[in-house]
Amino acid sequence: MLLSSMRNVVYGYSDVPVVEQLSLDMFQGEFLGITGPNGAAKTTVLKLMLGLLKPWSGTVTLNDSALQGGKLEIGYVPQTVASFNSGFPSKVIELVRSGCYARLGLFRKWNAEQEAIVEQSLKQVGMWDYRRRKIGELSGGQKQRVCIARALAQRPNVLILDEPTTGMDQQSRRGFYQLMRHYVSSHGMTVVMVTHGLDEASEFLDRVIQLERKESEVWQCLTTSSCSVRFGQEALLASSHPS
Numbered sequence: 280m281l282l283s284s285m286r287n288v289v290y291g292y293s294d295v296p297v298v299e300q301l302s303l304d305m306f307q308g309e310f311l312g313i314t315g316p317n318g319a320a321k322t323t324v325l326k327l328m329l330g331l332l333k334p335w336s337g338t339v340t341l342n343d344s345a346l347q348g349g350k351l352e353i354g355y356v357p358q359t360v361a362s363f364n365s366g367f368p369s370k371v372i373e374l375v376r377s378g379c380y381a382r383l384g385l386f387r388k389w390n391a392e393q394e395a396i397v398e399q400s401l402k403q404v405g406m407w408d409y410r411r412r413k414i415g416e417l418s419g420g421q422k423q424r425v426c427i428a429r430a431l432a433q434r435p436n437v438l439i440l441d442e443p444t445t446g447m448d449q450q451s452r453r454g455f456y457q458l459m460r461h462y463v464s465s466h467g468m469t470v471v472m473v474t475h476g477l478d479e480a481s482e483f484l485d486r487v488i489q490l491e492r493k494e495s496e497v498w499q500c501l502t503t504s505s506c507s508v509r510f511g512q513e514a515l516l517a518s519s520h521p522s
Contacts (some may be wrong), residue, residue, distance in 0.1 A: 310459055382433070441472075
């Protein structure tokens with residue numbers, strides 16, 4: 280089911296456009312990859328698709344009926360590993376617990392169900408044994424996995440990942456892609472991942488949005504499908520300019 284539709288979108292910063300006449304679709308329950316060189320406005324495209332940025336012109340339509348409960352619940356893992364320095368005071372389990380707070384509301388008490396969600400999220404990324412460690416003591420790859428666990432603890436229906444495997448070794452990266460594939464296939468989650476590791480991730484993805492620079496010196500945004508039965512033919516060509 281169609282989750283988000285962008286048509287003829289133009290957006291930029293200050294007075295300089297970074298995407299121009301862009302048309303793309305995102306479907307509920309798919310694992311979508313966004314790739315391209317630095318400066319190709321990948322994160323900007325991602326935020327436009329989810330209505331987190333308002334386009335200068337064109338339309339972005341979110342289909343609430345495609346979402347469980349009719350409400351968009353976004354789990355977001357940005358590129359923030361470097362911000363957790365050696366002096367960061369929180370423990371791993373405290374940070375992951377914070378992912379549950381929005382669902383608890385003002386008057387709901389922490390309970391065994393929430394604790395089980397935190398435990399499951401940490402175990403799924405292989406960080407349960409590190410739950411009492413301080414974030415600042417971890418390696419870059421370990422910090423990244425803790426941030427992913429926090430996003431999973433939110434129980435989102437859309438999970439946004441910006442270069443999520445940074446700092447992970449090959450085995451950990453593959454395990455991560457398998458985990459995301461499980462959430463999409465078994466739980467109907469929509470996962471959108473900005474990545475440079477397309478060769479490794481492609482077998483797990485349903486579709487890829489690839490930004491490439493052509494001879495005309497503009498960005499060509501080509502959407503291709505790994506699952507032709509579900510999503511049909513390769514489609515949707517639009518152009519954008521580098522940021």
